[in-house]
Amino acid sequence: MTDGGNSAYNDRIEALKHHEFPMLKDSVYLDHAGTTLYPKSLVDRFAADMTANLFGNPHSASTSSQNSTLRIEDVRLRVLNFFHADPTEFDLIFVANATAGIKLVTEAFRALPGGFDYVYHHTCHTSLVGVRQEARNSLCVDHDAVNNWLDGRTPTANVEHRAQSTLFAYPAQSNMDGQRLPLDWSEKIRRAELGLDCQIFTLLDAAAFAATSPLDLSNSEVAPDFIVLSFYKIFGFPDLGGLIVRRQAAPVFQHRRYFGGGTVDMVVCTKEQWHAPKSQSLHESLEDGTLPFHNIIALDSALNVHHDLFGSMNDVASHTSFLTRRLHDGLRALRHGNGEDVCTIYSRPPMLEDSSPGNGPVVAFNLRCSQGAWVSLAEFEKLAVLKQFHIRTGGLCNPGGIASALGLQPWEIRRNFSAGFRCGSDNDIISGKPTGVIRVSLGAMSTVSDVDKFTSFVEEFYRTSTKSEPVPREERLDQGDLSGLYIDTIMIYPIKSCGGYRIPVGMAWEVRPEGLAWDREWCLVHRGTGQALSQKRYPRMALIRPRIDFSGGHLRVSYRGPPIEDIESEILVPLSANPEFFQSSRASKSVASRVCGDEISAQVYTFDKINNYFSKVLGVPCALARFPPGGLGKSMRHAKAHLQNHQKVGLGPRTSIHIQPPDVTTPPDSDSESEKTRILLSNESPILAINLSSLEVLNRKIIEHGGKPASPEVFRANVVIGSSTARSESFAYSEDHWSRLKIGDQEFRMMGACRRCHMICIDQETANKNEEPFVTLAKTRRFDGKVFFGTHMCHVPLAESGTKEAQFPTVTIGDRVIVDPT
Numbered sequence: 110m111t112d113g114g115n116s117a118y119n120d121r122i123e124a125l126k127h128h129e130f131p132m133l134k135d136s137v138y139l140d141h142a143g144t145t146l147y148p149k150s151l152v153d154r155f156a157a158d159m160t161a162n163l164f165g166n167p168h169s170a171s172t173s174s175q176n177s178t179l180r181i182e183d184v185r186l187r188v189l190n191f192f193h194a195d196p197t198e199f200d201l202i203f204v205a206n207a208t209a210g211i212k213l214v215t216e217a218f219r220a221l222p223g224g225f226d227y228v229y230h231h232t233c234h235t236s237l238v239g240v241r242q243e244a245r246n247s248l249c250v251d252h253d254a255v256n257n258w259l260d261g262r263t264p265t266a267n268v269e270h271r272a273q274s275t276l277f278a279y280p281a282q283s284n285m286d287g288q289r290l291p292l293d294w295s296e297k298i299r300r301a302e303l304g305l306d307c308q309i310f311t312l313l314d315a316a317a318f319a320a321t322s323p324l325d326l327s328n329s330e331v332a333p334d335f336i337v338l339s340f341y342k343i344f345g346f347p348d349l350g351g352l353i354v355r356r357q358a359a360p361v362f363q364h365r366r367y368f369g370g371g372t373v374d375m376v377v378c379t380k381e382q383w384h385a386p387k388s389q390s391l392h393e394s395l396e397d398g399t400l401p402f403h404n405i406i407a408l409d410s411a412l413n414v415h416h417d418l419f420g421s422m423n424d425v426a427s428h429t430s431f432l433t434r435r436l437h438d439g440l441r442a443l444r445h446g447n448g449e450d451v452c453t454i455y456s457r458p459p460m461l462e463d464s465s466p467g468n469g470p471v472v473a474f475n476l477r478c479s480q481g482a483w484v485s486l487a488e489f490e491k492l493a494v495l496k497q498f499h500i501r502t503g504g505l506c507n508p509g510g511i512a513s514a515l516g517l518q519p520w521e522i523r524r525n526f527s528a529g530f531r532c533g534s535d536n537d538i539i540s541g542k543p544t545g546v547i548r549v550s551l552g553a554m555s556t557v558s559d560v561d562k563f564t565s566f567v568e569e570f571y572r573t574s575t576k577s578e579p580v581p582r583e584e585r586l587d588q589g590d591l592s593g594l595y596i597d598t599i600m601i602y603p604i605k606s607c608g609g610y611r612i613p614v615g616m617a618w619e620v621r622p623e624g625l626a627w628d629r630e631w632c633l634v635h636r637g638t639g640q641a642l643s644q645k646r647y648p649r650m651a652l653i654r655p656r657i658d659f660s661g662g663h664l665r666v667s668y669r670g671p672p673i674e675d676i677e678s679e680i681l682v683p684l685s686a687n688p689e690f691f692q693s694s695r696a697s698k699s700v701a702s703r704v705c706g707d708e709i710s711a712q713v714y715t716f717d718k719i720n721n722y723f724s725k726v727l728g729v730p731c732a733l734a735r736f737p738p739g740g741l742g743k744s745m746r747h748a749k750a751h752l753q754n755h756q757k758v759g760l761g762p763r764t765s766i767h768i769q770p771p772d773v774t775t776p777p778d779s780d781s782e783s784e785k786t787r788i789l790l791s792n793e794s795p796i797l798a799i800n801l802s803s804l805e806v807l808n809r810k811i812i813e814h815g816g817k818p819a820s821p822e823v824f825r826a827n828v829v830i831g832s833s834t835a836r837s838e839s840f841a842y843s844e845d846h847w848s849r850l851k852i853g854d855q856e857f858r859m860m861g862a863c864r865r866c867h868m869i870c871i872d873q874e875t876a877n878k879n880e881e882p883f884v885t886l887a888k889t890r891r892f893d894g895k896v897f898f899g900t901h902m903c904h905v906p907l908a909e910s911g912t913k914e915a916q917f918p919t920v921t922i923g924d925r926v927i928v929d930p931t
C-alpha cells in the first residue's frame with residue numbers, strides 16, 4: 110500500500126476512534142501484544158445476537174441447543190476460511206487460549222509410546238518453553254542451529270536415547286521484540302526428511318503474528334502441523350484460543366489418554382472400564398467438556414466488525430508496519446545533547462531490504478541517560494502511568510528473548526533471582542544491566558498520533574538536551590543559614606495509606622524506635638489476597654481520616670468525601686490491643702499479608718461493623734488489621750532506607766561521616782545499620798521528614814510550567830521542617846547532605862533520601878489525581894534514574910539514662926532543629 114493508503118486508513122481510524130473506543134478516554138494504548146482493543150460495535154453486535162437468540166448447551170436435541178451447535182460449526186468454518194485453511198486439510202479445535210492449545214499438543218506427544226524429543230527456538234514464549242518438562246530430551250536452539258538442521262545436522266544427534274518423534278516449536282513472531290521467524294521452516298524440515306529414523310512435527314505459535322498479519326494456510330503441504338493462536342489478540346474479544354491441526358498430523362492425538370464429557374461416544378464404568386472416543390471429527394475428540402459456546406458465537410461478530418472497521422488483514426499489516434517504522438525511526442533519532450542515544454532498541458525495523466521476514470509492530474527498548482546509565486523500568490513506568498500510556502515492561506514471558514537481547518547469562522539470571530529480583534520488582538537494574546525491556550506494541554486501531562505522543566513523551570522526559578548532565582544545584586552548606594529551622598508540622602498516619610492525623614500544637618508526641626507513636630500501626634488488607642491496600646491503587650483512602658482520642662481510648666475514623674449512603678459518620682476502633690478483638694471462636698485470625706513485598710503477619714479485626722465500614726467507603730472487600738510494635742518473626746519489619754549515590758552526607762564544615770563512593774550502587778537491605786532499625790507498616794523507615802524550603806523551590810518550578818503547586822501533605826511526611834530565615838531558598842535540598850538532626854532535646858540519624866512514585870500526585874483533600882508534583886520532580890530531582898524528595902530518619906536514643914527525656918522521648922511543634930550537631 111502506498112503512503113496515501115496508509116494515511117487514508119489512519120484518517121478513518123482517527124474518525125471512528127471516539128465512537129468505537131470510548132473506554133480509552135485520554136489514554137494512549139500501546140500494549141496490543143498483550144491484547145488488542147475491543148470496538149464498541151463488536152460488543153453491541155454480540156449483545157444484540159445474544160438477546161435475539163436463545164442459545165443452549167450444545168449437542169442436544171432442543172432447538173436452543175441446536176442453535177448453538179449450528180452456530181459453532183459455522184464459526185469454525187469461518188475461522189478456517191479466515192486463515193485460508195481448507196477444512197478437508199485442517200481442523201480447528203477451540204481452546205481457552207494459545208497456551209491451552211500448546212498443552213493439548215503436549216498431552217498427545219507425552220502419550221506417544223516412547224515419548225518425544227522437543228526442540229524449541231530461543232525466542233519462544235514461556236508457554237512453549239514449559240513443554241520441555243514433558244519431553245524425553247529437550248533442546249533450545251538459535252537460528253544457526255536451525256539452519257544447520259536444515260543442512261542435515263540433527264541438533265539431537267548427540268543425544269543417547271532419542272525418541273521416535275520430535276516436536277519442533279517456534280513463534281511466527283516473538284512477543285518480546287516482534288522478531289519474525291521464517292514461516293517455511295516447517296516445510297523445509299518436512300521436505301528434507303531430516304527425521305530419517307524419526308518423525309518430526311512442527312508447532313507454530315502464531316499468537317503474536319496473527320494479531321496484525323494475514324496467516325495463510327492455503328497450501329497444506331507447506332503448513333506447520335500444529336498452529337496455536339489467541340483470538341483476543343486479533344479481535345480484542347472474545348477471550349478464546351484456537352489450535353489448528355493439519356489433518357495429516359492428526360494421528361498423534363490417538364494416544365491421548367484423557368477423555369472428558371463431550372469427547373466420548375460411550376463409557377462403561379461399573380465392572381468393566383471401557384470407552385469409545387468420538388471418532389467422527391478430530392475437534393470432537395479433543396474439545397473436553399462444554400465448549401465456551403458464547404465466546405465462540407461472539408467470534409462471529411468479531412469477524413464481521415473487524416472486517417467492517419479495518420478491512421483485510423493485509424490492510425492491518427500495512428498500516429501497523431507503517432506506524433512501526435515511524436515509531437522505530439522516531440525513537441532511534443533521539444539523541445542526548447552530548448550525542449549519545451536515548452534509546453537502546455532491541456527490535457529490528459519492520460521491513461528489511463533482504464528477504465528475511467522482518468519485524469512485527471513491536472518496538473522493545475531500554476532508555477539510557479546521557480552519561481550511559483540505564484533508566485529503571487519501574488521508574489519509567491511510574492511516569493508512563495501518570496501520562497496515561499499503557500505499555501508493558503519487564504521480562505514479558507520470554508526468557509530466551511530477554512536473555513539474548515540483554516546479554517544476560519544463565520548465572521546472571523539466577524544470581525538476580527537469588528538477589529531477590531522477581532518479575533515486576535522495583536530493583537530492575539542489577540550490576541549495571543537491565544533485567545527487562547520496555548515494549549511498545551501497535552494494533553489495527555493504533556494511529557500516527559499515538560506513536561507521535563509516545564515519542565514526544567520519551568523526548569520530553571528522557572532526553573538531556575544540554576551537553577553534560579544537569580547537576581542539580583548543590584547548595585553551599587553554610588551552618589549559619591541553617592540556624593532558623595524549626596518543626597512546622599508533625600503528622601502521623603495511624604492507618605497505612607489513609608489520611609493523616611495532625612498532632613495538635615503544644616502536644617508533646619512520643620518518638621519510638623519504630624517511628625512516631627501510633628504511626629502506621631494499622632492497615633487495611635484485601636479480604637481475598639491479604640495484600641495491604643495502598644493509596645496508589647485506591648486513592649479514596651486519602652479521604653479516610655483517623656484521629657487518636659486518648660481520653661476515649663479510641664482511634665476515631667471518619668470519612669470526608671462525596672456522600673455515601675448508609676454510612677456511619679464515625680466509627681471507633683479501640684486503641685487497646687485486646688486479643689478478643691482479633692480472635693474468632695475457633696482459630697486465631699492472624700493472617701499472612703504483604704506490605705511492600707514483605708510477608709507479614711498482622712492481626713485482623715473480627716468486627717463486621719468496622720470491616721464493613723472500610724469496605725463500603727473504598728468499594729473493595731477489606732478488613733482492618735493491626736501490626737503492633739514489639740512483634741517477632743513475621744510480626745516484625747526492618748527499615749530499607751539507605752543513602753543514595755547523589756547524597757554526600759556530612760559535607761558540612763565540621764563533620765565527614767559515611768561518604769558513599771559515588772559510583773557504587775548500594776544494594777537494598779545491605780546497610781547493616783538500617784537492618785537493625787525496626788519499623789511498623791511504613792514503607793521504608795521509621796520517620797520521614799521534608800524540608801519546606803525544598804518544597805518552595807519545587808513549587809516555583811511547577812508554577813513556571815503552569816502546573817498546580819503541591820501541598821506538603823502529598824508527601825505524607827511525619828515531620829515538616831520550616832525555616833524562619835528569609836533566605837530559605839539557599840538551603841533547599843540541603844537535607845540530602847545532613848547526617849544527624851537535633852530536634853528539641855532528641856537526636857535523629859538520617860537514613861537516606863526518599864524515593865518517590867506517582868502516589869504523590871493524589872490530592873490528599875479530594876483524592877483526585879493529577880500530574881504534579883511527580884512530573885516536575887522527575888525532571889529536576891532524578892538521580893540514577895530514580896526520583897527523590899524528602900529524607901528518611903530514625904531516632905537515636907539518648908546516651909544518658911535516668912532523665913525524663915531519655916525515658917520518654919518526644920517532639921513538639923515549634924521545636925528548634927539543629928543540623929549535624931556536634
Ligand SMILES: *Cc1c(COP(=O)(O)O)cnc(C)c1O
Binds near residue numbers: 350
Ligand atoms: C500471547 C502469547 C502467548 C500466550 O497466549 P495465551 O493466550 O496467553 O495463552 C504465546 N505466545 C506468544 C508469541 C504470544 O504473543
